[in-house]
Amino acid sequence: LVRSERFLASVRDLASIGATAGGGVHRLALSPDDIRARKQMVEWMEEAGLTVSVDDMGNLYGLRPGRNPGPPILFGSHVDTVPFGGRFDGAYGVLAGLEVMRVLHEHGVETEHPLGLAIFTNEEGARFQPAMMGSSVAVGKWPVEEAYAVRDQEGIAFGDALQASGFLGERRNRISRPLCYVELHIEQGPVLEAAGKTIGIVQGIVAQSWHEVVLEGEANHAGTTPPSRRRDPLVAAARWIAYVHEMAESSEGALLVTCGRIAAEPGAVNVIPRKVAFTVDLRSADEVRLRKAEEQMFAWGDDLCRRAGVEKAVRRLHWAPYTPFASGIRELIRESCLRRGYTFLEMPSGAGHDAQHLAGVCETGMIFVPSREGKSHCEEEFSADGDLVKGAQVLLDTVLGLDRT
Amino acid sequence: LVRSERFLASVRDLASIGATAGGGVHRLALSPDDIRARKQMVEWMEEAGLTVSVDDMGNLYGLRPGRNPGPPILFGSHVDTVPFGGRFDGAYGVLAGLEVMRVLHEHGVETEHPLGLAIFTNEEGARFQPAMMGSSVAVGKWPVEEAYAVRDQEGIAFGDALQASGFLGERRNRISRPLCYVELHIEQGPVLEAAGKTIGIVQGIVAQSWHEVVLEGEANHAGTTPPSRRRDPLVAAARWIAYVHEMAESSEGALLVTCGRIAAEPGAVNVIPRKVAFTVDLRSADEVRLRKAEEQMFAWGDDLCRRAGVEKAVRRLHWAPYTPFASGIRELIRESCLRRGYTFLEMPSGAGHDAQHLAGVCETGMIFVPSREGKSHCEEEFSADGDLVKGAQVLLDTVLGLDRT
Ligand SMILES: NC(=O)NCCC(=O)O
Ligand SMILES: NC(=O)NCCC(=O)O
Numbered sequence: 001l002v003r004s005e006r007f008l009a010s011v012r013d014l015a016s017i018g019a020t021a022g023g024g025v026h027r028l029a030l031s032p033d034d035i036r037a038r039k040q041m042v043e044w045m046e047e048a049g050l051t052v053s054v055d056d057m058g059n060l061y062g063l064r065p066g067r068n069p070g071p072p073i074l075f076g077s078h079v080d081t082v083p084f085g086g087r088f089d090g091a092y093g094v095l096a097g098l099e100v101m102r103v104l105h106e107h108g109v110e111t112e113h114p115l116g117l118a119i120f121t122n123e124e125g126a127r128f129q130p131a132m133m134g135s136s137v138a139v140g141k142w143p144v145e146e147a148y149a150v151r152d153q154e155g156i157a158f159g160d161a162l163q164a165s166g167f168l169g170e171r172r173n174r175i176s177r178p179l180c181y182v183e184l185h186i187e188q189g190p191v192l193e194a195a196g197k198t199i200g201i202v203q204g205i206v207a208q209s210w211h212e213v214v215l216e217g218e219a220n221h222a223g224t225t226p227p228s229r230r231r232d233p234l235v236a237a238a239r240w241i242a243y244v245h246e247m248a249e250s251s252e253g254a255l256l257v258t259c260g261r262i263a264a265e266p267g268a269v270n271v272i273p274r275k276v277a278f279t280v281d282l283r284s285a286d287e288v289r290l291r292k293a294e295e296q297m298f299a300w301g302d303d304l305c306r307r308a309g310v311e312k313a314v315r316r317l318h319w320a321p322y323t324p325f326a327s328g329i330r331e332l333i334r335e336s337c338l339r340r341g342y343t344f345l346e347m348p349s350g351a352g353h354d355a356q357h358l359a360g361v362c363e364t365g366m367i368f369v370p371s372r373e374g375k376s377h378c379e380e381e382f383s384a385d386g387d388l389v390k391g392a393q394v395l396l397d398t399v400l401g402l403d404r405t
Numbered sequence: 406l407v408r409s410e411r412f413l414a415s416v417r418d419l420a421s422i423g424a425t426a427g428g429g430v431h432r433l434a435l436s437p438d439d440i441r442a443r444k445q446m447v448e449w450m451e452e453a454g455l456t457v458s459v460d461d462m463g464n465l466y467g468l469r470p471g472r473n474p475g476p477p478i479l480f481g482s483h484v485d486t487v488p489f490g491g492r493f494d495g496a497y498g499v500l501a502g503l504e505v506m507r508v509l510h511e512h513g514v515e516t517e518h519p520l521g522l523a524i525f526t527n528e529e530g531a532r533f534q535p536a537m538m539g540s541s542v543a544v545g546k547w548p549v550e551e552a553y554a555v556r557d558q559e560g561i562a563f564g565d566a567l568q569a570s571g572f573l574g575e576r577r578n579r580i581s582r583p584l585c586y587v588e589l590h591i592e593q594g595p596v597l598e599a600a601g602k603t604i605g606i607v608q609g610i611v612a613q614s615w616h617e618v619v620l621e622g623e624a625n626h627a628g629t630t631p632p633s634r635r636r637d638p639l640v641a642a643a644r645w646i647a648y649v650h651e652m653a654e655s656s657e658g659a660l661l662v663t664c665g666r667i668a669a670e671p672g673a674v675n676v677i678p679r680k681v682a683f684t685v686d687l688r689s690a691d692e693v694r695l696r697k698a699e700e701q702m703f704a705w706g707d708d709l710c711r712r713a714g715v716e717k718a719v720r721r722l723h724w725a726p727y728t729p730f731a732s733g734i735r736e737l738i739r740e741s742c743l744r745r746g747y748t749f750l751e752m753p754s755g756a757g758h759d760a761q762h763l764a765g766v767c768e769t770g771m772i773f774v775p776s777r778e779g780k781s782h783c784e785e786e787f788s789a790d791g792d793l794v795k796g797a798q799v800l801l802d803t804v805l806g807l808d809r810t
Contacts, residue, residue: 189629206628210674221781222663222686223611223755224594227653229779234664235650241643248632258627259639260674262681267666269615269684269722271782276667279674281627317674350628374634376626377676 002396004389007099011388014040014079014095015087024379025087029080029122030058030161037079037091038167041119044098049105050117054169056144058162059134061175062117064101066403067110073402074178074362075100075395076118077185078134078354082126086186086381088388092369093184094119096392100399111403113179120354121162128158130318135354138174139361180402181358182329184367184395186383188351190374198390199344200368201333204325205356206256206348207287209294210318211280213240213301216311219266219274231309233276234264239304244280244297255293256283256350279317285348287322323356328405329365329398336397342390367394407797412504413790419445419484419500420492429784430492434485434527435463435566442484443572446499446524453506455522459574461549463567464539466580467522469506471808472515478807479583479767480505480800481523482590483539483759487531491591491786493793497774498589499524501797505804516808518584525759526567533563535723540759543579544766585807586763587734589772589800591788593756595779603795604749605773606738609730610761611661611753612692614699615723616685618645618706621716624671624679636714638681639669644709649685649702660698661688661755684722690753692727728761733810734770734803741802747795772799 017040018025018033027033038060045052050062063072077093097117104111120138125131128150136142148159162168187193192200217231241259248257262278280297284290298314305312330346337344349366358364369391372382422445423430423438432438443465450457455467468477482498502522509516525543530536533555541547553564567573592598597605622636646664653662667683685702689695703719710717735751742749754771763769774796777787 187629188626190631190634191629208628219783220779221593221756222665223613223661223688223757224592224596224781225661225755225779226595227658227661229595232650232663234646234667238643238646238650238664241639242647245637245640245643253632256628256630256632258637258675258677259643260627260669260676260678261672262639262667262669264665264667269665270663270686271665272663273665281675283628350630351626352628374625374630376629378624 002392022379027081028127048101053173055173056171057134057137058121058167060119064115066113071179072114072116074116075182078120078123082377088186100396127152135357180363183355187368187371188376192370197343197345202366205323206283206285207290207322208320209282212315214277214313220272222270234273236308236310237276323359325365326363332398332401336394409794427784432486433532454510458578460578461576462539462542463526463572465524469520471518476584477519477521479521480587483525483528487782493591505801532557540762585768588760592773592776593781597775602748602750607771610728611688611690612695612727613725614687617720619682619718625677627675639678641713641715642681728764730770731768737803737806741799
């Protein structure tokens with residue numbers, strides 16, 4: 001059984017590194033506070049008897065040998081945060097993994113397979129884009145050279161920041177093919193809370209499609225340009241945004257749509273804009289439906305732009321297919337809940353996670369615990385102690401279950 | 406008769422001050438180039454026998470006595486431009502006014518009334534907001550202290566810039582109540598060109614209503630927030646913008662709508678925006694209709710925001726009632742056109758001008774000449790030499806007509 005006091009104290013201690021006045025955590029990837037948090041984790045992992053290794057992306061692995069050699073059962077998450085983020089996003093899964101290792105260590109448990117606690121670098125993608133950089137390189141999905149070349153807003157290359165952090169390790173330390181991977185995470189949404197359930201058994205991660213749409217018309221005087229002479233990209237953008245949200249509304253929850261960014265140039269009250277750029281984030285648990293939604297949006301947009309005399313340029317920023325999780329792992333999570341008497345819900349994850357990349361190379365699963373009011377990526381992010389402890393217990397049960405099978 | 410060569414040479418000479426590589430003029434109010442242009446104007450005005458005075462807003466007046474004392478017949482415009490603007494917006498009316506003075510000077514004409522050529526400070530509102538600052542203070546509509554306190558984007562106060570320019574004059578030099586005011590200007594729109602007419606007899610300046618609308622919802626995760634939990638201000642803004650443009654479309658040209666500025670915070674692809682701000686510029690020659698359109702927009706917007714769970718804050722940025730021009734002056738312009746055989750069109754001005762403020766204190770009128778493709782506020786702004794000369798001739802005829810009546 002996990003030891004609640006010890007575990008919750010570690011959650012508090014790690015949250016003090018980069019703590020904000022508002023009760024959150026500000027710990028951007030490879031910032032001084034992220035480096036302090038990593039050093040703290042290395043210390044704790046070594047105290048728990050783990051052998052710590054670092055790969056060429058700065059991913060940290062705390063390894064524990066098993067009776068048999070071979071690839072480890074891996075579990076973990078990340079310790080970086082978004083700006084003024086919460087105390088649990090990422091850190092919770094890592095510290096629950098540490099607690100699993102501590103429990104096994106103090107009871108001298110010997111497992112069949114090696115176990116590994118993973119702390120992936122730059123999951124959030126807040127400082128360096130894209131998100132989930134560390135895991136995508138570790139599994140061989142993305143060339144490390146490209147990751148090194150990515151620059152933050154101040155022009156600092158990821159490779160240089162990694163070198164300076166002291167956490168640049170060796171490529172041969174990557175765990176590219178673990179035996180399996182489990183990630184415990186806060187839900188970041190309101191579903192579990194609303195359903196009154198404690199544990200989310202994650203069925204998979206929704207398919208994601210991100211685009212930037214740039215519309216170009218003609219800047220002109222707001223007072224002297226008659227309607228017939230206007231080629232106004234902001235009117236077209238407004239109609240586009242309204243349309244994709246109507247698509248979402250008529251999908252009965254099958255399609256989520258978010259336009260997060262918009263900018264108009266030149267941006268004066270009395271000048272018809274020349275150019276408008278905005279983003280569209282489409283998600284669905286049904287990948288075929290998502291592709292169809294993209295097609296529908298672009299067909300409608302083509303027609304709109306033709307009628308509005310506006311030029312359109314579209315750039316795909318991100319695509320992730322639907323990532324289903326292994327039924328065996330979902331079954332082990334369910335067994336743990338039934339045995340302990342924890343309520344649970346089978347549900348998809350609307351957010352991307354490192355588990356998405358791991359699922360490409362091994363059997364993978366995720367466990368969620370409730371987020372109060374569904375808030376995340378903000379200082380108000382909160383999950384109750386009781387739920388945090390139960391989630392850690394389910395992780396322990398699941399890891400031991402995986403070891404047996 | 407105006408002397409075409411001399412007049413067009415002056416247009417060319419003034420356009421060389423602040424000339425851009427693209428054939429336009431970049432001469433922001435009280436910038437070094439604006440100061441050079443003003444000095445050039447003072448020199449030319451004195452050569453034409455005028456007495457130059459400067460008021461406490463830096464407005465320049467070139468005065469010519471008449472047989473009788475009393476307030477002058479005033480005409481003019483401005484010499485500042487928008488960034489990378491055109492050669493004619495403002496400068497044309499000033500130089501045509503100078504040509505009128507030169508013609509009278511060289512023929513030794515004595516008028517009944519004094520004549521005044523006015524060059525108003527900061528008409529464009531590009532560097533210091535609002536636009537038409539000089540004329541609004543001169544006629545007593547706006548306290549000079551408030552104008553002095555306005556700062557440009559670099560934090561320089563208008564009052565300090567005026568002092569430093571050497572063009573800070575005395576309050577008693579203001580011409581607050583001229584006998585009447587006439588302004589010759591390029592149309593800045595495509596109406597005259599499309600109609601194949603040379604002279605626009607301006608009926609009045611459309612009523613203008615500018616608002617900033619700020620919508621606040623709740624920032625949230627694009628992947629984990631179900632539709633029922635979203636309070637998305639960008640969706641509301643998009644529907645609002647689409648709606649006001651539908652209002653314009655169904656008005657059959659009676660209502661012009663422009664949304665020129667929009668910004669969303671925090672502005673990340675996968676974050677539902679917390680806050681969106683945008684502007685709405687509404688114009689109509691029918692002031693009652695404009696008021697009704699405002700009401701309709703806000704009633705609809707209230708309802709929209711209530712349904713979307715979004716808070717709304719509206720700030721009025723500008724209001725100008727419909728400004729009708731004096732029928733007597735319109736009649737004089739028409740007589741000049743008929744006498745000279747120039748084609749003409751009675752039309753409203755969709756753009757604001759200094760004449761708008763003068764109309765509050767004296768009989769006022771405006772004359773337009775065609776703009777190629779309706780372009781203005783850009784380097785491509787162009788009006789044909791022949792039209793420029795005809796416009797100047799109509800100004801001369803109108804001024805002499807006013808002097809007789
Ligand atoms: N877990 C998480 O917040 N991921 C960020 C990527 C996304 O899903 O938008
Ligand atoms: N003449 C002119 O461009 N005025 C600017 C103010 C406006 O009408 O928007």
